[in-house]
Amino acid sequence: MTFHRLPAGRVVVANAAGEHVLLERSEFLELSEGRLEDLRLIRLLRSKHIIRDPADSLPVELLALKVRTRYAALAEFTKLHIFVVTLRCEHSCQYCQVSRRSSNREGYDMSEATAVAALDVAFRTPSSSLKIEFQGGEPLLNFELIQFIVQQAEQRALELDKDVSFVITTNLALLDDNVIRFCRTHDIGISTSLDGPRDIHNANRPRPGQNSWELAVEGIRRVQEELGHNSIAALMTTTEASLGRAVEIVDTYVELDLLDVFLRPISPYGLAIRSRSHLAYDVEAWLRFYSDGLSHILDLNRLGVPVVERYAAVILRKMLTNDESGYVDLRSPAGIGIAAIVYNYDGDVYASDEGRMLAEMADTTFRLGNLHEDQYEDFVLGEALLAPLDESFALSAPMCSECAFERYCGADPVYHHATTGDFLGRKPLSAFCQRNTGVFELLVERHHDDSFARGQFRKWASR
């Protein structure tokens, strides 16, 4: 049993599988002092395996089953395979997490030989289903290679009896009939960035013509019309310009019929750390932004607009079910290598996309090897992967090991290495910890205090 005191005095109590109850301070005192008398409270605590009759072993067995269920997905090793097909891009986003190059500069495209070597590795993984995600730079600048990889991957999947799906992460500025046709034929999803209203988006994403927002909106509408609304998802990145404008950002998404909103913080990688934009706001400011956005989304749901906040959905799945969400950044053991792996344009292999971004800043800590020099076993069994996985394991970390939210949280060795030089970090000083704790507290309180929110959260958890 672990517990966490909420700011207003109530206490979250969790069991080993992450199921929780929210107790009043007096109830928690009764529990911690071993003087429970309220039958309702006793029934509640027994139902969540917080307490048990000493002679009854069934609760322990049930709890063990739930813990095993949570960890069962770990054996599906590496579902997400990220192919960085080019480093070229025609945007200059201030928080870009890769060092962008001019779209005219050659030498930053992945070759067919590298792509084949990457596919060889990808299809060695034990996972029965693979998701191949094309990243850049702007991946549509190397669309021919994307077509090659998709066709090769589909053939291999058929031969090996695996499922494979595809996503292209693109700014949509280069979307044309050819791309649309190919995506339709091969059922390829599109992921794009939309930071909110025009002024926020264009300020974050300068490009020649200063029309990034217009192109993104045009592209979103076109994909929705020609490929279907479910074929496109958008992500926003929070910058200082976003703070205080969560409602407008959510409304922009709703106006474009994008009903999944992911209220993300800024990451400390790539250009973001060089431009120091990750220091532009503190955790408390972001939490206020997040709370405003979540409240507005719930209000929209009350009006019948089925908007989902995706980060909440990820956490609620862990909080309210025994399933893992698959979200790479919120897992322990960390999702690096286990959940995702990155094949860079030059053949280098990285444990995560953030690890690749660090390498663009001359920090190759998370480089696992090179496709043309190393074997699959070198990537997944080498020290470059095993050391951060082992050292960042949350159940072995001070503060995390006794945290009631540990099952909902994750180890992020790349973040902590980037910000402190240490895979584990010191959690009282960790913005990752502070941010996530704030979100967990918010969701637990809403879940317990707001019956409408509780209903929505249960839907989001099971989607």
Added chain:
Amino acid sequence: MTAVSAHPEGVRVQLDAGGHSIDAIQRAAYRLCDRLSVEVTSNGDNWSCLVTSVDGCGPDPIDVADFRVEVIDQVLRERIRDSTEQTRNMILSLAFSGLVDQAPE
């Protein structure tokens, strides 16, 4: 028990040997080696840490406090890692279990 006292060359931090391993103390000292130099000697039931500043100007009290916090951090890491070793190894083994049947092509 921790005790801090002045020393002509810096600050002396006494750490109870029963509650602090030499490994944890040295790891902590290493983490702050950009600011502090820490000389550790055994003094019966205690470790005696002579803490000096690398720039020769006398250790900043904030840096000394940082060293003490870092020692606690390293002690906790060591203790919790030891107590959770079996669980951690079991879970990581599960994660890599699918690789057992992988044969090189």
